[in-house]
Amino acid sequence: MHIQELILRLQRFWADRGCLIGQPYDLEKGAGTMNPLTFFGALGSRPWNVAYVEPSRRPADGRYGENPFRVYKHLQFQVILKPSPAKVQDLYIESLEALGIDLSKHDLRFEEDNWESPSLGAWGVGWQVVLDGMEISQFTYFQQVGGLDCRPVSAELTYGIERICMFLGGYDNIFDLVHGEVKTDDGVFPVTYGQMRQREEFELSAYSFEHADLDLHRHLFDAFEKEGWHLLNDLGHFLSAYEQALKMSHTFNVLDARGAVSTTERPGIIKRVRDLACGCAKAYLEHQEGAAAAAETAGKGGAK
């Protein structure tokens, strides 16, 4: 199956089951969870179903486009269901069937894999979903996000798009995957993942392992942090402040891939990202509660 076909089918499937179809957030990030649609969406009591694709960057996983299985940037398909439905596992299984996986012929297992993001102050419990021995999804019941308890609890489903495509097509090399076909008057031209991304993998790996300016990144990390706290504390702006936290997180990942972060430094640096993210989460909830209270007062006023 082509990558774009897989994405389209997942979007159709989840839209049909009452999810908003969101868009990737236009900042570098390590996982779809960091998208505000999830980070803020999982907080508070408002019902929230959303699905979207998220390109996710992991600088340390870069392999210069030479490793057939590992890449600097991959695509996640992320679904948030809040509150988690009673039949959430069945829904997920149906989504696999929508991708053409005939489960009567495969081995599907849910194996314990608890998720934690120290830089988001978030954790949950759940599974890695294993199909014929391969992890194809991460399935998490969020317990905390931004240091705050999730009430109600969201279920987060994350599909590894390239992996599933490779698996379904029996590909031995990620760069051989077909993204889709370009049709022109002259004919049909399949476009591979390699054509679209291999050079990018090379350059971004080289950047994060060799060329990224360490002093610049250390400076950036501090500057983003300062900016973030200014936005949050002085203006009460949690969305723009959260963007600074995302930038800090990516900057840290680059420094880490360059081997510039020692084991002893690491927890302290992650905590600085987490503190800002948690501050944003708290401000968001306060804002939501304030808005709800205001709406209630306005409602009462109208009735009088």
Added chain:
Amino acid sequence: MSATKTFLLELHCEEIPARFLQPLADEFSTALSAWIQGQGLAAASLESFYSPRKLAWRGIGLPGSQPDQTDTQVGPPQRMCVGEDGQPTIQGLKFAEKWGVAFSAVRFEQPAGKKEPCAVVTITKQGRPTVDLLAEALPGLIAGLHVPKAMRWGSSEFEFVRPIRNILCLFGDQVVPITVDGVAATDSTWGHRLYHRQHPGPVRIPTPESYESALETAGVVVSVEARRTRIAQQLETLAAEAKGRVVADAELLDTLAEIVEFPKIVRGDFPVDFLELPKEVLVTSLREHQKSFCIEGPGGALLPHFLTAANRTDDPAGFVKAGNEWVLKARLYDARFFFAEDRKHPLSDRLEKLKALTFQRELGSYHDKTGRVVALTKALATKLSKDDEHIDRALEAARMAKCDLRTLMVGEFPELQGVMGGEYLKHEGAHEEVWMAVKEHYRPIGADDAVPSTPMGCLLSLCDKLDTVAGCFAVGLIPSGSKDPLALRRAGQGIVRILWERGWAFTPADLIAAGLRVVGTRATKPAPETTEALLTFFKDRVAYQLEQAGYAGSVRRSALAAGWEDLADLKARCEALSAFAEDVRFASLAQSAKRIGNILKDELASGDFDSALLTQGEEKVLAEHLGRLEATADQKALLGALAELAEPLEAFFNAVMVKCDDPALRAARLSLLHRLRQAFLRVADFSLWQ
């Protein structure tokens, strides 16, 4: 008496983490069994079941209701309850009223301890139906389970290990009406997901007794033992078909039995060229990443196949095999990448990088540790060998021992520490002694593991562990009770095992001194205090070693009490004592030894005596034996000599009165016994023999 019934409770959940299944099943069994007893009920047996989505308990032979309980109450004397007219008095009526009976039900009897007949009533408290008691108690028992990593789901505040989706609860053929977090119990449950593709509704369980068979029909083998047995059988058959045998791994077998509801073992293959990876890397990668077993050929070399468990009955399209092969190839590709990358630089390049890897806050980095282990190795190696080249190789091994902690492969598979260092050194053409020593220096990893196979490996292992133990004690990190986060006891046990098996003449005191010398100024506790704590620690380890070696309790106690620091000597004594314990003369000797102990208890006996003072034949014989005994150096011979002493000792005690009136003779006899006891104590303290 009402007929007994069987109780069944099943919590059907979303997939429960394998590691929690058995603990939860056991904990609830304990709680349930305590509750049953507390209710005055009894069950013939209580068993538990679990599978990835189920936790279940079945109690056989529970009565339909609690037994009626009778209670006898004693009231005032008869004369106060019945008037002279034979009518009940107010006091009598009040007593009957208090216990809710008519006065006619009051009897008059003289209870034990009373001087006259008193009013007595027998109250019968009717037992309640078991099903009602269960219905009341179960929700609390379930909510009271201690769940190590509890979660919430949906909009509920209820916490459990994973969401509960169905409850099956029967008492006989009757549903026990309980509700937990909005889920009401029924007489039905769910089978394997694949089964329900054709059978959409839940599976009815008509009786608790038919639980396993009904579920087996629905694709679930609910007994973990049954799953384990089936897996083991399939593994064996498939390995034999591949002309090899399974590389045994009991822990992996348990894991597989816990992650499938219906086990099907599938054999897959991987490209032959991956066999160039070290065997340990393949076995670890297959186990950690794919929960798969390796197959080895007759010579012990791996075959390019693996065995893994699928959660279904078959593999009709070959997808399970193909999928696992595909994933494994990706994993092995990674392993080969690490293996190649790591070898681009000599292992020694990592020595410098160990500076950035903390061993322990006060004790510094792994680079610091390496320095100490090298120093220790030097101190001890020079006592074991005079060959300078050999000593140099031991020092080389000590320098390289921790370098693999900075390799990619050990970063990926921490359990390959040591093994990879050894493999890389081997590839670099290091001396076999050196790479073997590095490879095995973490051994013995547990009580079941062997010590390193070479003397140099043993020395390195000993020095590494000694540094860890002495260093941690010196900075106050001493294991206590069940707390031993740094596994110092295991390290200490390893040291004792190595000394025990190698027969090296280092005493714990020697080692402690050497260990503390290299820790030097990093120590935060005074050396005498640390030394004392370490001596106690090592004595416990030695005692445990004797237990592990299988000596009887009496042998261990009496041998240890006669000295524990010289391990080779202790071992010889234990061996000799164990052999001798079977000898009929031994019981008599032990008896006499105790008697000597008792006689000498309150006496001051000097060691010297004039043998000319001894008059009786029995004591003269004894004195001759003593002379021979004291001249015998060898333990075994000494025990032989002791055995021959049994009869003369017995004769001595029968004929000779030790504490006689003549003070000089008495002193001589006491001294004779004192010297005999000293001779015994060279082997064992028989007063501790039981």
